Amino acid sequence: MAEVSDAVLTRVDQDLNESLERLFAFLRIPSISAQPDHAQACRLAAQWLCTELSALGFDATIRETPGHPMVVGHDRPEEAQGLHVLFYGHYDVQPTDPLSLWKSDPFAPSLVTGPDGRQVIVARGASDDKGQLMTFIEACRAWRAVHGTLPVRVSVLIEGEEESGGANLMPFLKANADELEADVALICDTGMPDRRTPAITTSLRGLVGEEVTIECATHDLHSGMFGNAARNPIELLCQALGSVRDSEGRVTLPGFYDGVIVPSDSVRDQWRAIFPDDSLTLGPVGLSRAAGEAGFTAVEQIWARPSYEINGISGGYEGDGFKTVLPAKAMAKVSFRLVPGQDPEAVRAAFRAHVRNAMPDDARVTFSEHGASSGFAVPENGPLLKTALDALGKEWGVPAVSIGCGGSIPVVAEVKEALDMDSLLIGFAQDDDRIHSPNEQYGVESFHKGIRSWVRILSAFSQL
Template sequence: MPNSSQLLSVLDHIDADFDNSLARLFALLRIKSISADSAFANDCKMAAEHLAKDIATLGFAAAVRATAGHPAILATSNGKGSARPHVLFYGHYDVQPVDPLDLWHRPPFEPAVTDHADGRKIIVARGAEDDKGQLMTFVEACRAWKSVTGSLPLDITMVIEGEEEIGSKNFVPFLEANSNALKADFALVCDTGMWDRDTPAITTSLRGLVYDEVRIHAANRDLHSGIFGGGAQNPIRVLTRILGSLHDDQGRITLPGFYDGVKDLPPDILAQWKTLNLTPESFLKPIGLSIPAGEKDRLLIEQISSRPTCDINGIVGGYTGEGSKTVIPAQASAKISFRLVEGQDPAKIRKAFRDYVIARLPGDCRAEFVDHSSAPAIALDWNMKPLAAARRALTEEWGKEAVLMGSGASIPIVADFKKTLGLDTVLVGFGLDDDNIHSPNEKYDLKSFHKGIRSWARILAAFADAPAR
């Protein structure tokens, strides 16, 4: 187990070597590993080979492994025996497309440290935060431990994929095929964020997802509204009436059984969230809004983090071109997403929605459904020992108590780790809300990168001293 003087030496080394850490990140950021576009397939391969070669210099047995799509990296460093804790670290090297290119202030694959409008130093490049900068905080922490002590404080396996930005469709088969090599006590993911630029956070819950599409059909063709108006069913009217009834006046979702199994937050966590003082002024005003739209008896932070939701993501019907065309359309469609919390079954929610629609169809109408995606919610055990160890380490590094927070988003790989490998996941990240991930001018605060490395160095030491579960 590492002692305190070793940890201090490691932290000093991180500070002294930071310029080199930044140069290594820049080398990775220059690789155009856009997974969505087949024109960049060789770049994705190049990124995998670059990372595997770099990680191998830290004493890992690192190899690029083929998948049905872009390659993955599997790296192991566990030569000290099974008595030590063993963690599985996950990251992804692929990035989003850069369009629209004309909105970037500088070339997206020419990384640079620049000044933010408020004076912060930031790293600007595609992938700076999502996820190259984040995964390199972990790699650089391992490098520091290896450089100072000659070894790592615990056993580590890294798995880094190249298709996260396109749904990881080939990654679960990869996990299944390599399950023996991926055994560990728990997993780590660095693809999340902080509460604010000075307050670290651990994401303890992720909402699940059901994404469905409904198409309402009526007449066998579009109809002239002057001739058939008032006599023929209008699918847009039918659809909007059904969609408008999905929420009641209190903001609650009206599907029968929707809230079955949904639990309230533990009182101590709710009390901590109240102290964070997330207000409509701070959260909604920057996007031009002022009134929370969720359940009226819930805090805003609950509405966006720990409560289930229903949102209409798109609606199409009839004539939408320039000018006018007086038609009653033959069909209308909408895409609807449900963000789920622990205790909700995606299959049951999907069925409840479809049953709800069908029960409200008038005669002469029929519904067609398209299943787009689903994933269960994830919630960590609040008393999980590695979670407590990580929280202590983050608090020591940042000088502020680390927040345990829920995320309104979904990270399907966390559910895959649980289902395929039986592993719980500790989610620690250093991203900020204004990092522009998936948008032009993506950034990563220089402070996030530097203190992220220091944070992981502390967390690894804390894990080495804590029980594995």
């Protein structure tokens, strides 16, 4: 397959301008899934993709859901053998507010050259996720043009509600599990740790969200009349939340670290080579020193360690000026980011028990849950992972690395649960792509080499 791959790569280079034109046409569609007045635009985006996939020889259809439609396409001829991949992306985009901060129309894509000579595509959805998903489609287009067929069996699933909760994805996966069965899912909604190092995201953190409310007196009190004598729920809340971490940054909940595995030395060495100093991770946000667990770098804490964060706290008088009030109620929103091996419900139960045990007489505590998901990890010795890493390294001229992600990508867990399928998360976004923000961008190099990377990966997969 090597000579075919070289020919396909040449075709990618020759057709780059046409590939950009197609991406621009896609970006002009204002497919904002969260806003009802853009529902027709979301359908138009689905139809555009269906037409493109059909032209490439896919058996492509639009599938209705209670929300925005899905696009499903298959190129898996009966006589074909070998690996079968399911590629996932999403055609919907974030709202554009505030429009006043955009330097150009968010749905009039443009090429902009920065001070360093780097060209970027500026438009809403350029990076998240239209530019990313089009790297795969354009790779399939180049394979078709040169070889007439794709090197492996390919199915495509593109949804239209990722940016607005994705409520209909899991029911759709479960209802169509037999049709969507494949050997591995390929998900492009991720990025690179820097401009030159390609990467596969092999771990994601899960999430437990909790809202806690503490109530004491029947109403707000005058602090001069009742101070000291009456319980202060803000004080109780701060004490309870503050004691969840110790002085070394570790979470004190019983069993919290059960099942947590420290990454191998080889993986940690790769990460330290990319981020030799915490300032590279924290400097861009005005910080300099990691605040979490002792013994771990900032990037290790984000990618591979569980976290506890207070996301918001309120109670008492919060307006302008000063008011000597003793509040009757205090509330906080708290989240735990979990790594593989942790049980979300066990963490939730331990947190609730910790807060309840900290409450004295006259204090009542209630909780509201806000989601729970487990962490995700790809086995370090998986054959598909090694093959894909090698292919990426050949394209970028730098050894590809396995990285983590501090956040959650729900589709990974949903694909595992509904289809019993592992995922490879391969994307080419950069930290400065400004996804979800005004002036979103995607590097032309990310787009071009992203297409070439998928060509190499598909070629390598065909030899397994």
